[in-house]
Amino acid sequence: MDSEVGKKSVKKSSKRHAVVDKNFCAACGACTYVCPRGAIKVWRGSFSVVDENLCIGCGKCAKECPASAIKIEVRQ
Amino acid sequence: MKRHWYEYLWIWSIVYFGMGFFNILFAWLGLISFFLPLIFAIGFGNKNFCNRYCDRGQFFRMLGSQHGFSRGRDMPNWLKSKTFRYSFLIFFLGMFCSVIYNTYIVFAGVKNLNEIVTLFWTIDIPWNWAYTVHVESWIAQFAFGFYSLMLTSMILGILTMLLFKPRSWCVYCPMGTMTQMICKLKSNEKI
Ligand code: SF4
Ligand code: SF4
Numbered sequence: 001m002d003s004e005v006g007k008k009s010v011k012k013s014s015k016r017h018a019v020v021d022k023n024f025c026a027a028c029g030a031c032t033y034v035c036p037r038g039a040i041k042v043w044r045g046s047f048s049v050v051d052e053n054l055c056i057g058c059g060k061c062a063k064e065c066p067a068s069a070i071k072i073e074v075r076q
Numbered sequence: 077m078k079r080h081w082y083e084y085l086w087i088w089s090i091v092y093f094g095m096g097f098f099n100i101l102f103a104w105l106g107l108i109s110f111f112l113p114l115i116f117a118i119g120f121g122n123k124n125f126c127n128r129y130c131d132r133g134q135f136f137r138m139l140g141s142q143h144g145f146s147r148g149r150d151m152p153n154w155l156k157s158k159t160f161r162y163s164f165l166i167f168f169l170g171m172f173c174s175v176i177y178n179t180y181i182v183f184a185g186v187k188n189l190n191e192i193v194t195l196f197w198t199i200d201i202p203w204n205w206a207y208t209v210h211v212e213s214w215i216a217q218f219a220f221g222f223y224s225l226m227l228t229s230m231i232l233g234i235l236t237m238l239l240f241k242p243r244s245w246c247v248y249c250p251m252g253t254m255t256q257m258i259c260k261l262k263s264n265e266k267i
């Protein structure tokens with residue numbers, strides 16, 4: 001029973017996701033090279049944005065980001 | 077994952093600094109890394125130069141991220157703050173203007189050509205051995221001055237790559253900061 005509920009929520013979306021702090025993002029693009037889902041992109045040379053539907057909250061981008069502008073948070 | 081051709085552009089960093097050891101006049105080619113990002117930002121409103129085609133960004137990524145030459149620690153808050161980034165941009169532009177000024181006074185004949193490379197704006201290193209093909213003095217003066225800026229910033233970048241995240245330099249790189257400002261202004265975002 002429990003596992004079935006778990007499966008459903010995973011299918012819908014991951015528990016965690018990446019959140020970018022625009023104030024610190026330098027729009028360098030370092031994060032885009034490590035995302036296994038291609039979920040993070042630099043928007044108009046200003047800051048990076050995460051595609052909520054693709055992000056699995058793995059944290060690779062956060063680890064790579066030189067400005068430490070990405071936090072992995074529990075989805076609201 | 078498939079590698080793109082531009083992920084090998086770090087080779088240009090090595091070729092560029094290497095050439096400066098043999099003939100300082102090659103330093104002029106560094107202007108490419110000055111104008112290309114501005115063309116991307118002003119003309120197209122993006123940072124594709126930083127995101128893809130910058131040899132230096134790829135160099136730090138190759139050494140720091142792919143070969144482990146980085147402690148991977150967080151940068152100190154002051155170093156990644158907007159205050160520092162904007163101040164460093166202004167400082168760097170000032171230093172660039174001083175390179176232009178020195179070029180001009182040599183051109184005007186007020187001063188003679190100074191065959192040195194200055195690191196961190198204080199340490200003078202004799203570099204006359206890389207000036208063998210003689211051209212007009214001001215052309216050589218600009219090369220020495222510009223190479224000094226390029227080498228100083230490269231060393232700073234390598235130090236912060238080793239100490240913090242691989243591409244730490246990209247957070248306070250004057251070109252990166254300036255092009256991000258231009259892009260944000262174009263997109264009506266707060267700078
Ligand atoms: S947390 Fe993982 S999946 Fe999400 S954007 Fe970052 S690297 Fe991509
Ligand atoms: S790595 Fe960090 S600073 Fe660079 S674009 Fe991504 S979120 Fe922004």
Ligand code: SF4
Nearest residue numbers: 126130133246249252
């Ligand atoms: S921030 Fe500077 S060093 Fe980094 S990719 Fe952009 S231009 Fe190159």
